[in-house]
Amino acid sequence: MLRTVNRVALGVVGLLLLVLGGAVLAVGLGAPPPSWWIHDGPHDVLLDDAERTHWRDAGWWWPAVLAVLAVLVLLALWWLTAVLRRRRLTEVLVDTGDGAGALLRGRALESVLASESGALDGVERAQVRLTGRRSTPAVRARLLLAPHVPPGTALQHLTEEALAHARDSAGLAALPAEVRLRAARHRAERVS
Template sequence: MLRIVNRVLIGVVGLALVVLGGSVLAVGLGAPPPSWWIHDGRHDVLLSHAERTRWQGHGWWWPTVLAVLAVLVLLALWWLTAVLRRRRLTEVLVDTGDGEGALLRGRALETVLAGDAAELDGVAHARARLTGRRTAPEARVQLLLEPHVDPATALHHLTTRSLTHARTSAGLAALPSEVRMKAVKHRAERVS
């Protein structure tokens, strides 16, 4: 969902900036202004004195402007943190039992989990990705199943073998997981 919002927002902002910037550049270079343009020509100012002081005497004007700007800044900060946030967990904190902890690389656990899941009967390909916090990781597993495999059986084997093995080897109390399964699509072949 965030990826869609990100792309739509970037597209709308980019389109608005291209249209507005192109119009300003064209009018500044002497082209006749478009019919929707708010100014008369090349030497017209962006905001006249009357436009700048029109709402100055009203008590609601500045609080409204500041509230709208504050909302825009908060939305921009939310968007920036969502874009810059790491999607993949880089390390997992393993409890060693002596009061200390060890750090396990997230990619290593992902590789082992995906390899273990790929060895299950009927699994053509598996991918694993860790998200969440390093003290409470979550797994996202994608399985590509052969056509003859029952998805419920594959899910049961994944949870009882691969995910349990990953959870116990990393010393985690729980490893919440999201599993997505897809069937392999084979091309039709002619039988003669």
């Protein structure tokens, strides 16, 4: 959802800046200003003396300006922390069956999944990351396959062995996975 909010917000801001910048450029080059334009022509200034000092004596003006700027700064900081937030899951909640729970380190589960996936027949290298929530984790895996291995076979072995073992050992009802497969390329060698 955050990705969607991020894209929509960037799209709206970009569209507004594009329309405003295009209007400023067109009026500056001598085009007649649009009906909604706040100035009369290309030689008009952005803020004249009367516009700059019009609200100076009103008691509500500066608190309102500061409040709007503070809200904009808080929204920008929220957006920045949301974008820079780590996507890696640090712990997984394991149901122990007695009403309590145990926490399993996310890196430990990633390491076990990567080593078990890397040990599968035809897999040369495996990288695994846990995402999602600690009660409903998901796996993102990247497998580098040997040239002779069919991708369907490697995916079936990964699903039936490594992911099934991780799901059963952590006591999870489901462990969805997004797997990216890539074939290894070997350099040609001369035979003498």
